[in-house]
Amino acid sequence: MRIRDKCAKNPTIKWRNHVTYGQNRNNMTQDCDHEIDITDKVCPLTFVHTRLTIDSMSPGKVLAVRLRKGEALENVPRSVRELGHEILSLEPTKDIDGVYRLRILIA
Numbered sequence: 001m002r003i004r005d006k007c008a009k010n011p012t013i014k015w016r017n018h019v020t021y022g023q024n025r026n027n028m029t030q031d032c033d034h035e036i037d038i039t040d041k042v043c044p045l046t047f048v049h050t051r052l053t054i055d056s057m058s059p060g061k062v063l064a065v066r067l068r069k070g071e072a073l074e075n076v077p078r079s080v081r082e083l084g085h086e087i088l089s090l091e092p093t094k095d096i097d098g099v100y101r102l103r104i105l106i107a
Contacts, residue, residue: 032064032103033057038076039068039099046072047079054085057106062088065102073100080104 036053038046050065057063067076077087080102088103 031062033061035064035066037066038072039066041072043071043075047076050076050080051083054080054083054104054106059106061106063104063106065104066093067100067102069098069100077102083107 034053034057036049038049041049046067050063053063053065065076067073077090081087084107086105086107088105090100090102093099093101
């Protein structure tokens with residue numbers, strides 16, 4: 001089941017559109033410039049989508065990536081570090097179990 005479907009069934013979970021979440025809406029605290037959700041992808045596509053987004057961003061920008069526990073959680077942060085980018089944080093999300101939010105500073 002996709003996150004969007006879970007959100008539709010459970011009104012306490014808020015779905016954040018990955019294109020607009022990183023933007024400052026209603027004076028929210030902005031902790032990223034762009035956010036993608038790769039929870040529905042499998043390796044190696046998890047890193048392919050992350051890499052394509054990183055390549056489209058300017059140095060100094062912050063990318064947030066929502067990913068699932070397992071291969072993606074192990075491989076994506078490691079691969080991002082190997083590319084020379086900085087991991088700012090990696091924390092479990094509060095809304096869905098087994099989903100983490102990775103923040104990356106683009107080098």
